[in-house]
Amino acid sequence: xxxxxxxxxxxxxxxxxxxxxxxxxxxxxxxxxxxxxxxxxxxxxxxxxxxxxxxxxxxxxxxxxxxxxxxxxxxxxxxxxxxxxxxxxxxxxxxxxxxxxxxxxxxxxxxxxxxxxxxxxxxxxxxxxxxx
Amino acid sequence: xxxxxxxxxxxxxxxxxxxxxxxxxxxxxxxxxxxxxxxxxxxxxxxxxxxxxxxxxxxxxxxxxxxxxxxxxxxxxxxxxxxxx
Numbered sequence: 001x002x003x004x005x006x007x008x009x010x011x012x013x014x015x016x017x018x019x020x021x022x023x024x025x026x027x028x029x030x031x032x033x034x035x036x037x038x039x040x041x042x043x044x045x046x047x048x049x050x051x052x053x054x055x056x057x058x059x060x061x062x063x064x065x066x067x068x069x070x071x072x073x074x075x076x077x078x079x080x081x082x083x084x085x086x087x088x089x090x091x092x093x094x095x096x097x098x099x100x101x102x103x104x105x106x107x108x109x110x111x112x113x114x115x116x117x118x119x120x121x122x123x124x125x126x127x128x129x130x131x132x
Numbered sequence: 133x134x135x136x137x138x139x140x141x142x143x144x145x146x147x148x149x150x151x152x153x154x155x156x157x158x159x160x161x162x163x164x165x166x167x168x169x170x171x172x173x174x175x176x177x178x179x180x181x182x183x184x185x186x187x188x189x190x191x192x193x194x195x196x197x198x199x200x201x202x203x204x205x206x207x208x209x210x211x212x213x214x215x216x217x
Contacts, residue, residue, distance in 0.1 A: 032147075033217055049140050049209055054168055089217055109217075110137035117190070118216035119141030131142035132215045
């Protein structure tokens with residue numbers, strides 16, 4: 001099972017982990033990423049290219065499934081306006097062996113960071129903006 | 133053949149637009165050719181595309197390297213490296 005979600009709304013990591021636990025694979029590992037920003041940042045906007053984002057996240061999920069033999073994968077990435085500290089991304093993997101689940105989860109989050117077509121525009125307290 | 137260009141991230145701000153329709157000459161057949169042709173249009177494009185290695189591309193929604201073909205494509209997106217996480 002590979003579940004890819006690109007959404008503006010927040011998500012519940014516990015609920016997502018529970019969905020993978022229901023697969024009874026043995027182990028579930030997950031990473032939740034928050035939108036960390038410096039103190040002068042008042043708002044974050046996550047820009048994205050929807051068609052490409054769907055294709056890239058699907059490819060990342062398929063690669064992880066083939067490489068690690070996973071029972072389940074969930075990838076979530078948010079877009080649109082966020083406040084600093086809000087959840088921005090989630091990756092989770094279910095596998096028969098704990099080490100495999102951990103390793104796969106690291107692979108997923110690294111691939112999201114390096115390849116997923118999302119960009120952050122930060123608005124500062126003085127009204128100026130900058131891109132990350 | 134008309135080609136829809138989409139710009140994302142900081143590149144969109146640098147160019148002051150999020151999309152445009154262009155009609156490149158026939159010798160423009162790869163992403164790299166397209167970047168070179170755009171950079172020659174005027175100073176704004178030249179400045180925005182001054183570091184081609186920092187410009188990523190997708191053709192019809194699929195990630196594509198600078199050597200990738202745009203022949204027959206209807207949509208090409210140009211954007212900086214991912215940076216949200």
